[in-house]
Every structure is written in C-alpha cells, then in structure tokens.
Amino acid sequence: MIDKRMPLEDMVAQLRDGMTIGIGGWGARRKPMALIRAILRSSLKDLTVISYGGPDVGMLLSAGKIKKLVFGFVSLDLIPLEPHFKAARQAGNFEVWEVDEGMVQWGLRAAAARLPFLPTRVGLASDIVRRAAGLKMIKSPYADGEEFVAMPALRLDAALLHVNEADSVGNTVILSPDPFFDDLFGRAADRTFVTCERLVATAEICTAERARYNPFERSVVTGVACVPYGAHPTANGPDYGIDVAHLTAYGAATAPEAWADYRARYVDVPTHEAYVAAAGGASHLASIPLPVF
Amino acid sequence: MTDHSYSLAELCICAAAEAWRNNGEVLASGITLIPRLGASLAKLTFSPDLMMTDSEAYLVAEPVPVGKRGGYAPVIEGWMPYARTFDLLWGGRRHAMIGPTQVDRFGQSNLSVIGDYTKPAAALLGVRGLPGNSIHHANSYFFPIHSTRSLVKGEVDMVGGIGYNPARWPSGIQPRGLDLRLIVTDLAVLDFEGKNHAIRVRSLHPGITLEQVQAATGFELEVPASVPLTPAPTAEQLAYIVKLDPQRLRDGVFKGNPPGDRRA
Secondary structure, three states, X not given: OOOOEOOHHHHHHOOOXXXXXXXXXXXXXXXXXXXXXXXXXXXXXXXXXXXXXXXXXXXXXXXXXXXXXXXXOEOEOOEOOOHHHHHHHHHOOOEEEEOOHHHHHHHHHHHHOOOOEEEEOOOOOOOHHHHOOOOEEEEOOOOOOOEEEEEEOOOEEEEEEEEEEEOOOOOEEOOOOOOOOHHHHHHHEEEEEEEEEEEOOHHXXXXXXXXXXXXXXXXXXXXXXXXXXXXXXXXXXXXXXXXXXXXXXHHOOOOHHHHHHHHHHHHOOOOHHHHHHHOOOHHHHHOOOOOOO | OOOOOOEHHHHHHHHHHHHHOOOOOOEEEEOOHHHHHHHHHHHHOOOOOOEEEOOOOEEEOOOOOOOOOOOOOXXXXXXXXXXXXXXXXXXXXXXXXXXXXXXXXXXXXXXXXXXXXXXXXXXXOOOOOHHHHHHHOEEEEEEOOOOOOOEOOOOOOOOOEOOOOHHHOHHHOOOOOOEEEEEEEOOEEXXXXXXXXXXXXXXXXXXXXXXXXXXXXXXXXXXXXXXXEOOOOOHHHHHHHHHHOOOOHXXXXXXXXXXXXXXX
C-alpha cells in the first residue's frame, strides 16, 4: 500500500504558480488553515482559488497569492463580513468570478464527472450572467426548449481539505455536522491534500457505524498530514469551535503594519507546534466552544 | 387598541410570521433575528407543518430558541447539510426570508457590492445563494431600516436575487420558480400584489403614514384604496416570542427599541 503521509511543506511543494486550487470547508468552518499558512510562507503566486470562502480566502488575498477568485461569498460566519476580502475587493486587487454558491458545487460536480458543464436555472435573470466572464447559456434539446446557464466544470489542479481523522493510505472521516462539498472538491481535483486532527489505524477509522462519515474513497487522496488544530482559527466540530477572539484580531489586522504583525506572530513561524503555542496552546484551543448559529 | 404594549421588533416578528401562513410542508428559512423568530412563531402557531433547521446542519422538530442555548437541546428530526439544502431548494420546497442590503421596484435584491462592480464603495458578502433561491422558491425580505438606500431607485447595484423584471428574463418569459411574497420593514409591510407584481403597500405599522413610507422608498409604491394597520401581536404570540427569545435579543434590532404602536 502507498503510504500517503507527507509534511505540509511537501504538499505545498507540489503546487505551482498559476494553479487552480479548491479549498474545502465553509466560511469559518473546517478550513485547512495550516496548509493555507504554509502556502503563505511559500513563493507561490497567481493562484485561481475556488472556495466557500472564509479566512482562507482573506489570508491568501492579503498575502497577494490570488489572481482570480471563484466564489459565492466570503464570510467569517459569526463575523458576517471578512475584512481582508472586503479590503481587497474594494481595492479591485484581484479578478472576480462571482457565482451563486449552488453554482460552485454544480461546477465541481461537472468536473468530478468529467463533463464540460452542467445546466442550471441558477444565475438566469441575475447579474451573474453579465458579470461572470465567459459564462455561457444552453437551450434544452428537448421539446421544452428552455434556456439554462451552462455552468462550466470547475476543474482543480489541487484540492486542500481538513478532516477529523485519516489513515496513512488516505481513508478519511468527517465527524463534524456538515461535510460541506469536500467530496466534490476532492473529485474535481487532480491532486487532493488532506490534513487531519488525528491519524488512526485503518482498522479503526471506518467501522460499520462510522462508514457514513467517510466522504470519499482513498483513491481521491494524494497526501495526508496529521496536523492537530490544523483548522484553527476556524471550527473543526466536534473537536473545537470557531476562535472568535482570534478571528476578531485577525479581522482588525488589514492595514499593512497590522497584517505584518499578524503574519509574524501566526504565519511566519517555524513549525505548526509553534503556531499552536502562539494561538494559546493546545488545551486552550481544545476548549473553544462549538459555534451556535 | 390592545390592552398590552408591544415593541416594534415584536410587531415585525408577527408580520414576518405571516409570510409562512398556509405554506404547507416547506423549509422555512428565516435568516437574521427577526425573520428567524417570525418563522419560528409561524411554526408554533398557524403553520405547524413547516420544516426548520438549527441554522447549522440539522432539521429540528421545534424551533430552536435564539441566543445562548443554556440547557436547551434541539429536537433533531433530520439532517440538512448544505449539499442537501441545494437539493431541496432547487426542488422548490422552501420559503426564505432574508435581509438583503438593497431591493428595487422589481423585487431584485443585492448582497454583493454597493457602487461600481469592479471597485465597489462597499464589498458585502457576495451573491451567496440569492440567484438560486429566487429562481427556485418563495422569498420574502426584511429591512430594519426602510430608506431610499435600501429600497432603491432604478435597479439594485448587483442583481443577485431576481425579480419581476421581464427585461432580464430569458426570452422575456417569467422563470417558473420566481415567487416573491412579502417585504417587512420598520415602517410597513409591502407585497408584490400590485399590477404586474408591482410592490404594493399591504399594511402600515401603527403611527406610520403612507407619505412617510413613500418618502423612504426609492420607487413609486402601489397603494390600494384602503390600507390596513399591521395587526398588533396577540397575547398568545407575545408569550411564544418570550419563549423563542428568552434573552430579549429582539430589543437590540431597532435603535432605541421603539414601541410597535407609534401613534402619539
């Protein structure tokens, strides 16, 4: 069996300038933040990023990594507007491909099924069809003759995901309440890199009772890294919640000096263990309550 | 007059609840406090068949009170992760009430940007699910501040939620799922029952005049021959609201927590 374990840096080393990267999770929930921070420390640039956006998008924007963003929203959940996204969007710092959040999963689904597009009514009569460059329409070939948006496949060079548990060959379980669209991100990607809270033995990961928490088969997965608290400051239920205090401080750090200070404290640190210590230590992170919406 | 006082928030919660009357077995999604409490109140009173979630990933058999949960444990009756939400809503069995930043005379709504699209004066959330919601199922809106900045002249700055604007419809044909219902504001309740779905004054909150509402609206409102007052909450409704919002978060929705009846 292939041992898919690899350090975060080896995952980032497989990425290239200009790649299209999909990021799992949703808003401030179950984002692969340790991987995002590793990308921030790298020389990668000109990325096209597809995300149900949260601080992953905000940090990549403030670090100047994003050339083009495909998104339906960017939010910190309990803090509705993402200040780094807001600042970059208002400055016109990146290319925008804004579509309905349902269209994002539809485009990933098309890519996963190796289709060029999937039809949908979503976007019709809205400004999406005027603003999203290159978005085309298609007419039903059947008697109804209805017009649809032809949502193009969102093919990814790589997908980045964070899950609760994984084993060394790429089996995963997502125990948090919502698996979001991590399965589609994985299937839409040429390579999928997964970070996990806990690395467990294959015999223990997916008993019959837990099989429904297994979002996709291991052939989807290219690399696995065990990174406890790797989703912090986003939530990784049931293990820990959203670190609202941290996100508030992060959100206040959009000005160049403040962002440099945030980077120095939390991003440009030698190891993930150093990050956990800077963020308050493992026992503090484990005690962050689960969000109530 | 009623023999009990009530706040503007409580009046708006009851007005919002009306959106879900006779809706049957649909998912009621009230986003932000007043719509959520409205949906919850509808389910506890006249629309028990409504489906609701805990606002995260579970369907619940009874509305979850807002705020800190304390010892309350949601009564989970099913699972509704985001993927299933799209499956459901594209099938049409949902009625959402949200609070967009702008709406126009067609009912088109905006949650993306204010101002120029490429370099906006204000970047907001993004289009989120507005295009998909508005073309697939019933939608209503809530505005805590009824003004010409929120109910705007012309069209909204970025049309996310679609509306009754034939110029934007494919081949000029009304999309089959387009179904706008109510707009609840701090001044009045509006609906889409005017000529060709024009926005119409449905009721005025007590103490508010038609002139005030029109002056605060960026487009011409249709006004029927007689405009009723928005009904005051009943004692039963107020008792349910206390249970649904035990920490009185509703008191913070409107500046100064004004009374619902603003007649001198």
